[in-house]
Amino acid sequence: MKLSEAPTGVQVEVLHIEESDITPRLRGIGILPGIKIEVLKNAPMGDPRMYRVFSKVITLRNSEANLIEVQVSEDSPLPLTFVRPGDYKVEYIEGGKIARMNLASIGIVEGAVIRLLGDRRVQTDKGIYDVGFGKLSKVHVLPMKALFKADNAK
Amino acid sequence: MKSVTITLWIMLITSITIGIGYLFEDDVIFGIIIFIFSTVFLLGFRELGKPSYSYRIAHIYVGSILIVMTAGYILASFLFSLVNLIIGEEIMSLKISDMLLLLLGVYSSYNIYRLRKTAIRPEKKNN
Amino acid sequence: MVITVGLVGNPNVGKTSLFNRLVGARQYVANWPGVTVTRIEGATTYKDQTLHFIDLPGIYTLSTTSIDEKVARDFLLYTPPNVTVVIIDSLSPEQGIYLLLETLELNLNVIAVFNVIDEAKKNGIKIDKSSLETHLRVPVVLTSAHTGEGIEQLFETILATFKKTNRAKLLDYGPEIESKVSELENCFDDIYNKRFLALKLIEGDKFARELLKKDVDVSSILDGSASNLAVKIAKTRYDYALNVLNSAMRKNENVLTSMEAIDHVFTHKYIGIPIFFALMYLAFNFTFKASEPLVGLIEAGFQKLTDVIGSSTMLTSLISQGIINGVGSVISFIPSIFALFFALGIMEESGYLPRIAFLMDKAMCSLKLTGRSFMTLLLGFGCNVSSVMAARGLSDERERVTTILVSPFVSCSARIPVYLMIIGIAFPNHKAEAFFVMYLLSIALTALSARIINKVVMKGESIPLVMELPRYRFPSLSNVATYMWNRGKHFLQKAGTIILVASIIVWGLSYFPDPTNIENSFAAMIGKGLQFIFAPLGFQWQTVSALLFGGAAKEIIVSSFAQFYGGIENIVIDPVIAATLMVFILGYIPCFATLAAIKSETNSLKYPIISVVYSLFISYVLALCVAVVGRMIL
Known part of the structure; x- marks a missing residue:
């Protein structure tokens, strides 16, 4: 994934930086392979965006952020629309009462374990549902594997 | 959580009232400015989901800062107009909306003070 | 014995405020990166030693992609100072230590200074000085330029390090x-x-x-x-x-919570930009409301003075008309200028400006300018010369030249008295609105010109933007006052020099050869001779002559008007011509000082000439549009 494509609010880890004129400056700021970056927010038109590198807040245009290849950190919750099919635990739901009620009626509540199927349908305790894109993006999840690892570490 | 929502409502309603007041006093642009600032409170209600609590506080905090600045501007203009006494011209007369805005400014500065003390400080985020 | 001390550090870590503390200078410290583009020097004595401090531009690395980085690197490499002080932000030290490690490779006498220690303490960050000293193998000083903590110790350390001969061991890279x-x-x-x-x-x-x-x-x-x-x-x-x-x-995790809260609203998706415009409007309104009484007071004072002196003889006429009326008409606007810079100073001090750059970057990007050059252009509201100079900090040559060429369209403080005078005469009921519109127009004209220059003169692709957003801070009164004074004093200096001389020349031209009737003066002859050019715009000879003299510096327009009409209160301009005139003045020609700066910064005569021809052309066309449309409406 490119840094410019990472959703806001998640933490990503830098994998690789494409060489360009500004690479020395990016290195100086601390954008290096292995470093974690937090995506903070978008400007009104979605470009540029704010990132946190260590404790400094910097802005990068998407054209520069495109040079940076990243992967989402394992312990960072992601919206359901961003993840691969698999088992997930719902971390939190970003939405009002009505959205929460609707999601709860099909078994998606905070803390529940759900399975995302290959055809983008969601399997919960209550059955298999076809959930709209808008609602899916409000559900932030963590993969079960990462949770398992974290528990072991404790 | 409840007190946050109540403060939001208070700030929203009073600031809109003052904005309408300015419209009636034929100070249209200033009224619009107050409306822009009141949308800060209005959009505070849109902050839902998990971090909503802290973001609502952010809306109150910044909205209050903006109101304090506006009130400070009225106050400063009034104080400077006292110079007019030296050359024998009239000083600026404060209208009802101005008075209300000054009062809201006082309340907002109390809000800022309170939030700085309690809610907005370096604390650990819980995600 | 003189000890040279170089100050190096990331942008916005408080190098300049530390510098001010050390040498007692009054450099303005902006809360946005890239203020120092050239090195600033100052000296002080401590324990019979002369310490010569050099404040270098803020950088992240000693690899160079822009001119300010080059200034810092060349200084350290070719003229190594006796002691190099690397200033590190205690709240975000990682990048600072990176720079420190790079500086150590230059084999210099290095001191690591952890600045803003007061804020760090407030945020619950604890720094173990001795542990840092063992690991970094350089002396470490914890300072706060704000409270003055650790400054004395820094002086001591500089003296001690200067004597030391053994250098720190370098990093092993494998x-x-x-x-x-x-x-x-x-x-x-x-x-x-x-x-x-x-x-x-x-x-x-x-x-x-x-x-x-x-x-x-x-x-x-x-x-x-x-x-x-x-x-x-x-x-x-x-x-x-x-x-x-x-x-x-x-370290306390997430020290930036309160900053996040403020940023959340100020850079909000929907209301971020409306808030910016509302605040700008308030700033302009403040300029009027707060300064109006003071302006009235000064004007009344000068009026009394001219009445006392009278203008019966040549000498009294020179003093009362040429000097007092001419220069006084400009000076009386000083409260307005200071009020405007007070308001802008608060915005800049608090750290709000870089957020505007963040919000506006998309729009600027379509004009092929970055948020960074937007901030450079904002400097132009003080004086166009400073924005032309500050363009040095821009890494891309094409962007730099574009920024230099469009800077004159940013409405500088010299134009404030002119607008204020015309607005006061023609739009007494909508002062702030008219003033605000002029500023919007100035921004639009700057943007339009950037677009045109990019299309016609230079071609290229967009430029990277890597910008750090500083922490918000509460604007301190002394800092805002310094800002206000540094921006405004320029205006006072001009009043005493170029405007004084120009006023006397204008007086001479309007007094001779016929002191009784100004219609027969040389100034009137010149104005009437050139009037045909401005006939479509409806300008009278007084306006034409004033514009001609105002080419040297815009304030001279005010002083000329005051002399031609015998005082500002006697001037009558109808709203359409007033609007036409203001639009024309907005762009018509960069003042001499700006032209000189453009020439020295671009190192060629081509660009000043382009600038003059282009600005005359575009402002004439715009003014003509205003005149035609205005006459159709009214």
Whole structure:
């Protein structure tokens, strides 16, 4: 994934930086392979965006952020629309009462374990549902594997 | 959580009232400015989901800062107009909306003070 | 004995405020990166030693992509100071330590200063000084330029370090890189710091390549692996920095919560931009409401003075009309100028400006300018000369020239009295609105010109934006006052020099050859002679002459008007002509000082000439549009 494509609010880890004129400056700021970056927010038109590198807040245009290849950190919750099919635990739901009620009626509540199927349908305790894109993006999840690892570490 | 929502409502309603007041006093642009600032409170209600609590506080905090600045501007203009006494011209007369805005400014500065003390400080985020 | 001390650090870590503390200077400290584009020097004495301080531009690395980075690097490399102070932000020290490690490779006497220690303490960050000293192997001082903490100790440390001869040990980058470095070291002459250059060469710095011995080919040593090694070097430095901090610093996670809260609203998706415009409007309104009484007071004072002196003889006429009326008409607007800069100062001080750059970047990007050049242009509201100079900090040559060429369209403080005078006469009921519109128009004209210049003069692609957003801080009154004074004093200086001289010349031209009737004066002859050019705009001869004299400096327009009509209160202009006139004045010609700055910064006569021709053309066309449309409406 490119840094410019990472959703806001998640933490990503830098994998690789494409060489360009500004690479020395990016290195100086601390954008290096292995470093974690937090995506903070978008400007009104979605470009540029704010990132946190260590404790400094910097802005990068998407054209520069495109040079940076990243992967989402394992312990960072992601919206359901961003993840691969698999088992997930719902971390939190970003939405009002009505959205929460609707999601709860099909078994998606905070803390529940759900399975995302290959055809983008969601399997919960209550059955298999076809959930709209808008609602899916409000559900932030963590993969079960990462949770398992974290528990072991404790 | 409840007190946050109540403060939001208070700030929203009073600031809109003052904005309408300015419209009636034929100070249209200033009224619009107050409306822009009141949308800060209005959009505070849109902050839902998990971090909503802290973001609502952010809306109150910044909205209050903006109101304090506006009130400070009225106050400063009034104080400077006292110079007019030296050359024998009239000083600026404060209208009802101005008075209300000054009062809201006082309340907002109390809000800022309170939030700085309690809610907005370096604390650990819980995600 | 003079000890030279260089101050190096990331942008916005408080280098300039520390510099002010150290030498007691009054450099304005902006809360946004890139204020210092050239080095600033100052001296002080401590314990019978003369300390010569040099404040260098803020940088992240000693690799160079822009001119301000080059200024800092060249200084350290070619004229190494006796002591180098690396200033590190206590709240975000990682990048600072990276720079420190790079500086250490230059083999200098280095002191590490952890600044803003007061804020760090407030945020619950604990810094273990002795642990830092052991790991970094340089003296460490904890300071706060704000409270003055640690300044005395810094002086002591500078004296102690200066005497020291043993240098700190450098980082080891591992066998692979070290072997390459020792190979490459042989490719440089002995006069340079070979290890530093060898590392920079691996890091891909073009500048190091130019310093190679003439007939050496490094491509065999630097085969395809260079970019990999460059990453490894940076990684080694950062790993070291993080290790040091891990053991020496207890940090509270997420210290920026209150900043996030404020940023959340100020850079809000929907209301961020409306808030910006509302605040700007308030600032302009404040300029009027707050300063109006004071302006009235000063005007009344000068009026009394002229009445007392009278204008019966040539000498009294020179004093009362030429000097008091001419210069006084300009000086009386000083409260307005200071009020405007007070309001802008608060915005800048609080750290709000970079957020505007963030919000507006998309729009600026379509004009092929970055948020950074937007901030450079904002400097132009004080004086166009300073924005032309500050354009040095822009890394891209094309962007730099574009910024320089469009700077004159930013409405500078010299134009404020002119607008105020015309607005006061023609739009007494909508002062703030008219003033605000002029500023919007100025921004629109700047944007339009940037677009045109990019299309016609230069072609290229968009420029990267890597900008740090500083923390918000509560604007301190003394800092805002310094800002206000530094921006406004320029205006006072001009009033005493160029405007005084010009007023006397204008007086001479309007007094001779017929003191009784100004219609027969030389000024009237000149104005009437040129009036045909401005006939479509409906200007009278007074306006034409005033515009001609105002080419040197815009304030002279006010002083000329005051003299031609015998005082500002006697002037009558109808709203359409007033609007036409203001639009024309907005752009018509850069003042002499700006033209000189453009010439020296671009190093060619071509650009000043382009600037004059273009601005005359575009402002004439715009003014004509206003005149035609205005007459149709009214």
